Amino acid sequence: MSTKISKNSTIPKPNSYPINAKNVIKWLEQSDPSIRHIANEFILKTTYINYNTFLKTYKKAIEEMISILDTNVLQFFISIDDKNKSNYWIMQIIEKYVNTNKYKIIIVSDFSKIDHSYPVIIADDASYSGSQMANTIEDNFQRTKLDIFILIPFMSNTAIDTIKKSYSDNLNEGTIMFLDKSMYIMKPIYELIDKNKIELLFSYYTHNPKYIREYPIYFDHKVADNYSSFPLIYTYGIIPNNYNKQIIHDIHKKKLAMKDIFDKLERIPLLKNCTIDIPYNIHVPPCPQQPYKLNFKKLSTITNKTKTI
Numbered sequence: 480m481s482t483k484i485s486k487n488s489t490i491p492k493p494n495s496y497p498i499n500a501k502n503v504i505k506w507l508e509q510s511d512p513s514i515r516h517i518a519n520e521f522i523l524k525t526t527y528i529n530y531n532t533f534l535k536t537y538k539k540a541i542e543e544m545i546s547i548l549d550t551n552v553l554q555f556f557i558s559i560d561d562k563n564k565s566n567y568w569i570m571q572i573i574e575k576y577v578n579t580n581k582y583k584i585i586i587v588s589d590f591s592k593i594d595h596s597y598p599v600i601i602a603d604d605a606s607y608s609g610s611q612m613a614n615t616i617e618d619n620f621q622r623t624k625l626d627i628f629i630l631i632p633f634m635s636n637t638a639i640d641t642i643k644k645s646y647s648d649n650l651n652e653g654t655i656m657f658l659d660k661s662m663y664i665m666k667p668i669y670e671l672i673d674k675n676k677i678e679l680l681f682s683y684y685t686h687n688p689k690y691i692r693e694y695p696i697y698f699d700h701k702v703a704d705n706y707s708s709f710p711l712i713y714t715y716g717i718i719p720n721n722y723n724k725q726i727i728h729d730i731h732k733k734k735l736a737m738k739d740i741f742d743k744l745e746r747i748p749l750l751k752n753c754t755i756d757i758p759y760n761i762h763v764p765p766c767p768q769q770p771y772k773l774n775f776k777k778l779s780t781i782t783n784k785t786k787t788i
Contacts, residue, residue: 493700493771494528498522502696504715507746511683512720517676518719521695521712522749524671528633529641530699533604536733537569538576539661540632544580547656548628552583554597558615560587565604565701565736573602573630589646590619598656605783606709608696613645620646626653635665635694665694683719684711686731697750700771702764706786710764714757716747737761 487533493680510518528536531569533634555573559564570586587593599620606612612629620627646655668677668691681688693708702713711717721746730740741759746748748755753766765771 487645490575491568493530493698493767493770494752496697496699496752496767497527497529498525499749499751501583502747502749505717506718506749507747509747510546511721512556514679514683514719516639517672517680520672520676521668521680522555524668525713526665526697528696528698533698533700534572536661536663537604538574540630540658541573541576541752544630544659545577547655548598548600550597551581552594552597553577553600554585554587554594555602556590556593556615556619557586557588558619563772565769565771566602568700569602570722571612591596593625594624596628598628600628600630604631604698605665605703606631606638606642607635607703609635609645612638614616614644616642616651617649618739620651622647622651626656627651628656630658632661633663633665633696635643635667637667665696666694668695671695683724684717684727685727690701697767699767701767701769704752705761710761713749714742714753714764714766715744715759716749716755718745718747720745735759 507519555570557570585594585597587599592598594758601612601615613630616627627646631638634657638704643655660684677691678688681691685691692723693706694703695709697703697708699714702708702710704710717723726740726743729735730737738759742770746755748766750766757766763769
């Protein structure tokens with residue numbers, strides 16, 4: 480299957496979601512004074528990737544990938560269940576920046592249709608734990624001699640190691656390749672803030688703060704879920720005070736879900752364009768609104784030639 484966005488297609492563009500400095504001040508003022516300095520440090524250690532920076536980084540990543548692969552056929556693999564996920568949105572960005580006068584783009588969703596003459600490219604926006612990409616390899620690539628290129632410019636070292644291990648454990652004999660010069664390595668919270676401080680701050684959000692491993696980074700196009708980032712803070716602005724702490728600890732004792740008491744929590748939205756009335760969804764944080772969830776446009780047959788690389 481070879482596809483391409485049509486000439487008049489527009490890539491869904493996210494809104495802008497920088498940190499709201501005024502609201503951060505209010506949020507800190509209403510935080511427990513004993514951990515206010517830690518909460519402030521957490522905000523200062525947060526990385527915000529705006530959309531323009533994301534696009535510039537991705538364009539450089541595509542350029543580096545092309546130079547490494549040294550082929551005029553770019554063969555992308557997208558699992559068939561990835562429709563409406565970030566992979567398809569990323570393909571629209573890729574197709575915008577690849578010069579189809581020089582390079583042919585092939586998108587394959589069926590392993591049996593892969594051309595073994597060319598490397599396989601698996602693209603996404605970011606990888607935190609690497610588990611999703613590792614599962615893609617495990618589900619689709621076993622005992623092959625295929626070379627695989629992971630086109631993900633925002634990754635953690637944990638993700639890289641996890642993906643490499645999956646490729647090896649599934650007895651593949653080719654090469655697994657990653658970006659180098661255009662790679663942004665995302666660091667987990669425990670590499671940025673002292674362990675004791677992390678435990679003190681996150682005792683306000685969970686009954687067991689000893690295993691906080693997420694990443695203090697977010698993008699204009701998404702805040703990752705609670706397994707990867709901190710939507711309770713970024714998206715919902717839950718204040719780390721004793722009132723909220725008591726409620727959250729009580730629901731853990733009663734084995735209730737956060738959604739059951741969400742409306743009782745004191746919150747101040749920390750991101751511009753995020754409002755206090757957004758619905759609770761810790762698995763797909765609704766603010767920032769992912770453009771591929773709201774405005775996904777299916778890739779259509781290649782009909783035009785694009786620009787740049």
